[in-house]
Amino acid sequence: MIRFDSVTKTYPGQSKPALDEVGVEILRGEFVFLVGASGSGKSSFLRLILKEEKPTRGTIHVLGQDLGSISTRKVPYFRRSLGVVFQDFRLLPNKNVYENVAFTLRVIGKSRGFIHQAVPETLKLVGLDGKGKRMPHELSGGEQQRVAIARAIVNKPQILLADEPTGNLDPVTSAGIMTLLERINASGTTVVMATHEAGIVDQMRRRVIELSSGEVVRDERTAGYDGETVREFEPSDLATVTAAAPKVTPEAMRDAEPLYVEPEATDEVTDEAAEITAAATGVIAVDRAALAGAGSTADRTASTDATERAEGETSEASGASEPAGATDGATAADAPPPRTLAERLGLRAPAGPRADDDDQEVGPVS
Numbered sequence: 001m002i003r004f005d006s007v008t009k010t011y012p013g014q015s016k017p018a019l020d021e022v023g024v025e026i027l028r029g030e031f032v033f034l035v036g037a038s039g040s041g042k043s044s045f046l047r048l049i050l051k052e053e054k055p056t057r058g059t060i061h062v063l064g065q066d067l068g069s070i071s072t073r074k075v076p077y078f079r080r081s082l083g084v085v086f087q088d089f090r091l092l093p094n095k096n097v098y099e100n101v102a103f104t105l106r107v108i109g110k111s112r113g114f115i116h117q118a119v120p121e122t123l124k125l126v127g128l129d130g131k132g133k134r135m136p137h138e139l140s141g142g143e144q145q146r147v148a149i150a151r152a153i154v155n156k157p158q159i160l161l162a163d164e165p166t167g168n169l170d171p172v173t174s175a176g177i178m179t180l181l182e183r184i185n186a187s188g189t190t191v192v193m194a195t196h197e198a199g200i201v202d203q204m205r206r207r208v209i210e211l212s213s214g215e216v217v218r219d220e221r222t223a224g225y226d227g228e229t230v231r232e233f234e235p236s237d238l239a240t241v242t243a244a245a246p247k248v249t250p251e252a253m254r255d256a257e258p259l260y261v262e263p264e265a266t267d268e269v270t271d272e273a274a275e276i277t278a279a280a281t282g283v284i285a286v287d288r289a290a291l292a293g294a295g296s297t298a299d300r301t302a303s304t305d306a307t308e309r310a311e312g313e314t315s316e317a318s319g320a321s322e323p324a325g326a327t328d329g330a331t332a333a334d335a336p337p338p339r340t341l342a343e344r345l346g347l348r349a350p351a352g353p354r355a356d357d358d359d360q361e362v363g364p365v366s
């Protein structure tokens with residue numbers, strides 16, 4: 001399902017590789033934790049799977065495809081098989097919960113009927129039944145992450161990548177998110193999650209791949225195999241890794257069951273989470289001009305059509321009209337540069353424009 005063969009990634013201007021000769025195979029249906037100290041290469045590993053970055057050496061296969069052979073234009077189609085969740089949620093702050101989840105589907109041209117069925121079903125699955133009309137700032141941190149997870153899985157991806165999804169959440173809320181990810185995995189989705197949370201990893205007892213300075217120093221299959229080691233290294237190979245203090249206790253994990261209890265009455269990070277979301281997503285309005293400029297010439301008409309269709313349905317569904325470029329109380333002068341569509345959809349990190357961004361937007365509606 002995911003295979004790294006001797007993958008090395010060295011970023012421009014860096015002398016040390018972020019990933020160094022990494023060889024890993026992740027099978028369909030696995031739940032894999034990617035652990036390691038800050039800077040050990042976890043996010044780089046995930047970005048390579050998404051084809052947000054290219055390996056300097058080595059090959060990567062995802063879902064049977066050699067990523068090196070996927071043309072830039074086909075990348076958006078490839079990414080439709082992947083869902084991504086980030087630490088900072090990255091919701092669209094001026095769209096309600098329903099629209100945050102529906103938006104990706106609209107842009108890729110799913111029918112209105114499909115959307116009307118899939119979105120409520122997915123919101124129910126993540127424990128947000130009845131909260132479709134809430135705005136992100138009206139949600140707790142855990143609820144916002146549930147929306148982000150709903151958005152990531154609504155198109156039924158085969159693989160879910162999660163980069164520190166509990167990093168901004170308190171222990172109880174984190175446990176709820178982990179039970180949700182477990183359930184998504186149990187339905188057949190392969191989950192790869194980067195985390196610093198030793199407590200979560202200890203409790204879940206799933207496969208653990210540990211990176212240190214870009215090298216795989218441990219690869220253990222724990223759940224169901226009770227410590228069976230897939231690959232073992234001499235202790236001298238192991239770099240010292242300082243694990244984060246356990247945040248999620250066995251009690252918290254136990255108390256998180258049954259799944260999807262009404263979330264986070266005790267969530268203490270609501271305001272902080274709202275701020276983080278705003279900071280992460282900026283002022284995100286659907287900007288037809290930006291969208292029209294986002295795709296390649298051939299893609300442009302279809303993308304824009306899809307978005308305009310989406311906008312029409314958005315207004316209808318939410319009962320509010322949303323002028324293009326409108327923002328919540330921000331002036332044009334305040335506004336940060338517009339994000340690319342892929343950034344707004346969580347298909348790439350908001351790292352600013354890159355040389356080949358134009359070719360990496362969501363492609364034409366098929």
Ligand SMILES: Nc1ncnc2c1ncn2[C@@H]1O[C@H](COP(=O)(O)OP(=O)(O)OP(=O)(O)O)[C@@H](O)[C@H]1O
Nearest residue numbers: 011012014018036037038039040041042043044045
């Ligand atoms: N775009 C980039 N340009 C240059 N160097 C980078 C870039 N992205 C990551 N790096 C470097 O690559 C190494 C691995 O970074 P990466 O973000 O993959 O680590 P990480 O394990 O995810 O860290 P964290 O837990 O702090 O998120 C680090 O030394 C980092 O500074």
